[in-house]
Amino acid sequence: MTLGQSSYPLRTNSGAPMSRRHSERLSSSVLGERDPFLKIPLVLQVGLDFGSCTAVRGFMEDLLSEVGCTEPEELRDLFDHPGGRLLARAAPVQFRPKDVRTAPLEAILRDALILGLATASIYDPARPVLWTNASLTRCLELYDPRSFYQ
Amino acid sequence: MTSLFKKRTAKPAQSAPAERVKRYLPVLGVYGFDAVETAILTSLVTEDPLLLIGKSGTGKTYLLNSLSEALALEHRHYNASLISFDDLVGFPYPEPDGSAVRFLETPATVWPAQSVLIDEISRCKPEHQNRLFALIHERRIQGIALDKLRFRWAAMNPPSIDQGSSDDDYIGSEPLDPALADRFSLFVTATDWDQLDEEQRRAIARPSGEGRIADDGGVLAEALSEWRTSFCARIDHCPELILDYATSAANNLLLAGIRISPRRVRLIARSLLAAEIVAAAVSERVFLTILQCSLPHQTYGHTPDKAIVLAAHRAAWDAANSNEQAWVHAFLAEPRIAGKFQILIDKCPSPDAGSQAVAQLLAQERPDRAAAFAFAIYPAASAGHLPIGSEGVNDLARVASAILEVDGEITWAQPAGAAAAQPEEMTRIARVLSKIDGARLSRARQFFYHCLVARVEIKNPSALEVDIDDAVTLLRAQVLP
Numbered sequence: 001m002t003l004g005q006s007s008y009p010l011r012t013n014s015g016a017p018m019s020r021r022h023s024e025r026l027s028s029s030v031l032g033e034r035d036p037f038l039k040i041p042l043v044l045q046v047g048l049d050f051g052s053c054t055a056v057r058g059f060m061e062d063l064l065s066e067v068g069c070t071e072p073e074e075l076r077d078l079f080d081h082p083g084g085r086l087l088a089r090a091a092p093v094q095f096r097p098k099d100v101r102t103a104p105l106e107a108i109l110r111d112a113l114i115l116g117l118a119t120a121s122i123y124d125p126a127r128p129v130l131w132t133n134a135s136l137t138r139c140l141e142l143y144d145p146r147s148f149y150q
Numbered sequence: 151m152t153s154l155f156k157k158r159t160a161k162p163a164q165s166a167p168a169e170r171v172k173r174y175l176p177v178l179g180v181y182g183f184d185a186v187e188t189a190i191l192t193s194l195v196t197e198d199p200l201l202l203i204g205k206s207g208t209g210k211t212y213l214l215n216s217l218s219e220a221l222a223l224e225h226r227h228y229n230a231s232l233i234s235f236d237d238l239v240g241f242p243y244p245e246p247d248g249s250a251v252r253f254l255e256t257p258a259t260v261w262p263a264q265s266v267l268i269d270e271i272s273r274c275k276p277e278h279q280n281r282l283f284a285l286i287h288e289r290r291i292q293g294i295a296l297d298k299l300r301f302r303w304a305a306m307n308p309p310s311i312d313q314g315s316s317d318d319d320y321i322g323s324e325p326l327d328p329a330l331a332d333r334f335s336l337f338v339t340a341t342d343w344d345q346l347d348e349e350q351r352r353a354i355a356r357p358s359g360e361g362r363i364a365d366d367g368g369v370l371a372e373a374l375s376e377w378r379t380s381f382c383a384r385i386d387h388c389p390e391l392i393l394d395y396a397t398s399a400a401n402n403l404l405l406a407g408i409r410i411s412p413r414r415v416r417l418i419a420r421s422l423l424a425a426e427i428v429a430a431a432v433s434e435r436v437f438l439t440i441l442q443c444s445l446p447h448q449t450y451g452h453t454p455d456k457a458i459v460l461a462a463h464r465a466a467w468d469a470a471n472s473n474e475q476a477w478v479h480a481f482l483a484e485p486r487i488a489g490k491f492q493i494l495i496d497k498c499p500s501p502d503a504g505s506q507a508v509a510q511l512l513a514q515e516r517p518d519r520a521a522a523f524a525f526a527i528y529p530a531a532s533a534g535h536l537p538i539g540s541e542g543v544n545d546l547a548r549v550a551s552a553i554l555e556v557d558g559e560i561t562w563a564q565p566a567g568a569a570a571a572q573p574e575e576m577t578r579i580a581r582v583l584s585k586i587d588g589a590r591l592s593r594a595r596q597f598f599y600h601c602l603v604a605r606v607e608i609k610n611p612s613a614l615e616v617d618i619d620d621a622v623t624l625l626r627a628q629v630l631p
């Protein structure tokens with residue numbers, strides 16, 4: 001078979017490409033209220049903005065002493081916090097964490113308590129309150145994941 | 151011998167999720183092989199040689215020809231007692247310039263075959279046996295590779311022991327050379343009339359069975375393709391339990407005077423791995439069936455005592471399951487996500503052990519299945535309803551977080567002139583989603599959107615969706631009692 005007789009779909013110099021490239025945006029979430037059937041409710045968002053402060057733990061321990069506590073564990077009795085385990089994930093960029101320079105002391109300590117009970121992926125009130133630079137500077141959303149199985 | 155029986159009460163055998171009970175052979179018109187169906191299907195998965203042994207008229211040839219029909223194979227059926235070498239290779243003729251000899255092919259020559267049945271292999275002349283040896287063992291004839299050949303099957307009557315002095319003795323059926331017999335992976339004994347149940351007898355007696363072409367609509371072929379893919383994926387990571395069982399069984403049989411060659415131990419391990427995939431469970435019964443069908447001795451008239459084989463099996467099973475990590479093996483080997491969850495709930499001794507098992511699973515599962523597992527389990531694990539520690543939840547979160555919220559772009563090339571406006575993958579997924587609704591639809595859509603955006607290849611969207619839904623249903627009882 002010669003090239004001229006070929007049935008192979010050669011379209012050289014025809015002015016059009018052999019194929020077109022398509023793209024489509026996919027956006028979907030089962031977190032929050034976006035899905036009509038499956039909703040994993042947002043329980044709360046927590047986060048603290050320490051600005052340029054790098055001694056985060058020391059700063060929080062100073063605030064702790066202002067309410068007469070010596071250990072972050074003591075905050076459990078002072079502030080409401082979710083009683084069951086929750087799914088945690090990083091808060092979206094538009095979330096505004098509480099500015100530690102201007103926010104009320106109670107609000108800062110409550111968020112610090114909850115952050116101390118969370119990792120990057122779970123909030124667990126049964127674990128000890130751990131304040132580290134990493135835990136205190138996270139911005140988290142906490143969801144109740146049980147409705148995923150409804 | 152003493153140690154063989156000591157271990158019988160050592161430890162309770164590990165239970166496992168229910169085995170797959172779906173039968174494939176009766177649909178093909180093949181009856182009476184229920185007890186050994188897993189072994190037959192296993193040989194299809196491993197593509198190792200299979201030998202059927204049985205009295206005349208027990209359906210050996212019918213079974214193997216039916217398998218070739220159901221799998222749409224280019225099949226060759228040779229009678230070894232009548233075969234000549236030309237039947238296999240064709241007529242040799244020299245090239246005109248004398249540079250080489252070629253074979254003139256006929257419809258019966260073996261070159262294009264995908265499956266070969268060598269019937270009456272025990273009635274074969276010794277010189278032909280040697281040629282068949284290379285065919286069975288190496289997939290070669292005259293040193294030339296048979297590249298298309300996948301399945302090597304043979305059939306024989308029980309070997310003559312007392313030279314025809316009873317009705318059950320086939321005088322022309324000679325014991326196989328043990329070296330040839332050892333090349334077969336599995337030996338399946340066909341059931342005679344007196345061992346069939348009434349339903350099987352009536353099914354066999356139906357006149358329409360004669361000459362019928364086996365056709366199950368591609369069900370077996372599709373299942374085999376899945377099993378084979380899974381087998382090839384796992385062959386380099388054979389679970390310790392299988393290795394423990396195969397070596398222990400060989401040791402115990404040797405103690406009882408039944409020699410098992412090193413090659414045979416490897417064949418047993420291959421068969422166990424495939425059988426586990428076919429049965430969809432780690433099951434003591436399946437392991438026993440494979441061990442019983444892996445012994446070549448009956449082909450040369452040295453049928454082992456059933457009680458010895460059973461004792462060797464029990465000792466090997468107990469030894470393999472005495473490992474504290476046996477549940478992890480069962481967890482990793484279980485093909486259904488819901489089955490994995492059940493093992494985790496029932497068997498996992500601690501959150502740390504659960505975290506380790508989850509990490510292993512995420513590392514070795516196929517990406518679409520690992521994603522499905524993480525997606526289905528992560529909410530329950532994060533809510534503290536499963537024995538998985540913080541490390542394990544973090545591992546799950548790394549995979550599942552991206553699935554719970556998807557925002558990305560898919561791109562595809564559409565050939566000029568083509569009508570389709572969607573990528574093929576999206577069309578496949580849309581077909582699955584069109585059949586479900588409510589929260590199930592939301593979960594499935596979320597998962598598949600992630601796979602599309604993250605370019606995770608989904609082998610079987612429909613089966614994976616069902617798998618996820620089964621897992622969610624199971625966990626619902628844990629999370630929302």
